[in-house]
Amino acid sequence: MNTKPLKYRYTLETYDPKVRKHICPACKKRTFVRYVDLESGEYVSTDVGRCDREEKCGYHKKPRDYFEENGGGPKKEYFFPRAVKKVSSDNHFSIVSSQLAKDTMTAYEKNNLISFIKSRWGKDAVQKITTSYQIGTCRFWPGATIFWQQDSDGRFRTGKIMLYNRENGHRIKDPVSRIMWVHKLPMFSDFNLKQCLFGEHLIKEKDCPIAIVESEKTAIIASFFFPDAIWLATGGLNNLQSDKTRCLSGREVILFPDLGAETKWIMQADSIPHLKNAKVSTWLMKHSTQKDKDEGLDIGDWLIKLPSVRKFQIKDFL
Numbered sequence: 001m002n003t004k005p006l007k008y009r010y011t012l013e014t015y016d017p018k019v020r021k022h023i024c025p026a027c028k029k030r031t032f033v034r035y036v037d038l039e040s041g042e043y044v045s046t047d048v049g050r051c052d053r054e055e056k057c058g059y060h061k062k063p064r065d066y067f068e069e070n071g072g073g074p075k076k077e078y079f080f081p082r083a084v085k086k087v088s089s090d091n092h093f094s095i096v097s098s099q100l101a102k103d104t105m106t107a108y109e110k111n112n113l114i115s116f117i118k119s120r121w122g123k124d125a126v127q128k129i130t131t132s133y134q135i136g137t138c139r140f141w142p143g144a145t146i147f148w149q150q151d152s153d154g155r156f157r158t159g160k161i162m163l164y165n166r167e168n169g170h171r172i173k174d175p176v177s178r179i180m181w182v183h184k185l186p187m188f189s190d191f192n193l194k195q196c197l198f199g200e201h202l203i204k205e206k207d208c209p210i211a212i213v214e215s216e217k218t219a220i221i222a223s224f225f226f227p228d229a230i231w232l233a234t235g236g237l238n239n240l241q242s243d244k245t246r247c248l249s250g251r252e253v254i255l256f257p258d259l260g261a262e263t264k265w266i267m268q269a270d271s272i273p274h275l276k277n278a279k280v281s282t283w284l285m286k287h288s289t290q291k292d293k294d295e296g297l298d299i300g301d302w303l304i305k306l307p308s309v310r311k312f313q314i315k316d317f318l
């Protein structure tokens with residue numbers, strides 16, 4: 001089996017031995033292998049492919065030929081570019097080219113999470129959030145959001161691709177959780193991953209308290225309600241780690257754990273020297289119902305329930 005990572009957006013389907021060949025449009029034999037769009041998983045078109053009877057038939061129509069005839073094809077601003085600038089390496093870890101990341105920072109009307117944010121809090125919220133957090137849109141799943149992990153030196157470490165419900169802003173978990181990583185896309189290979197906190201690129205912008213939550217969605221929403229802090233996300237319950245938080249040394253840090261995760265985060269923070277002075281907000285615990293606690297809600301869920309936009313001060317939530 002061919003396990004070599006695929007580097008192109010379109011590929012002949014032969015890499016999967018289970019796939020049955022199709023009828024060739026030229027010789028009508030079942031020897032035809034179609035091109036697949038790796039981003040959507042769909043065929044380009046029924047006549048785009050190569051006949052395996054190379055000597056006798058030789059039919060070969062490439063995706064490029066098809067798009068030249070019919071128009072359409074990948075639009076740079078919504079899709080990942082087909083050919084990606086080689087991932088550059090910075091001593092110990094790989095980075096995604098900033099041009100690739102920037103090319104995804106558009107098409108917000110197609111981005112489910114951003115559309116939800118717009119419907120709840122309007123254009124200003126979208127403007128502020130997409131600009132500061134450099135949110136991406138991608139078609140890995142139609143409507144998906146990319147949370148780019150950009151470090152404090154401006155390098156894109158990777159991006160987390162997630163799909164949300166456009167109407168209520170909830171994550172799509174059914175039938176399976178829709179989470180994917182940019183560095184796992186076929187265009188990347190030999191990627192030496194080193195993640196950073198989501199939002200890390202913002203910490204040098206101003207000298208204000210740093211609030212840390214688990215979910216990227218919560219970080220971007222909270223940033224709109226609490227402009228007096230910089231909101232970062234760990235991206236997971238177990239991601240409050242020493243190497244990722246080193247950049248916060250000397251800063252005022254306030255942790256906002258999900259309901260039920262308070263003890264875990266207090267213990268994690270205690271074990272990290274540069275988080276020794278971090279405060280842990282217990283505000284949500286005091287202002288939530290048993291049902292909220294059972295569901296493990298977070299400050300973002302609480303903010304979403306508010307009837308209108310208000311601006312808060314972080315010191316009132318300690």
Ligand SMILES: [Zn+2]
Pocket residue numbers: 024025026027028029031051052053057058059
């Ligand atoms: Zn043929």
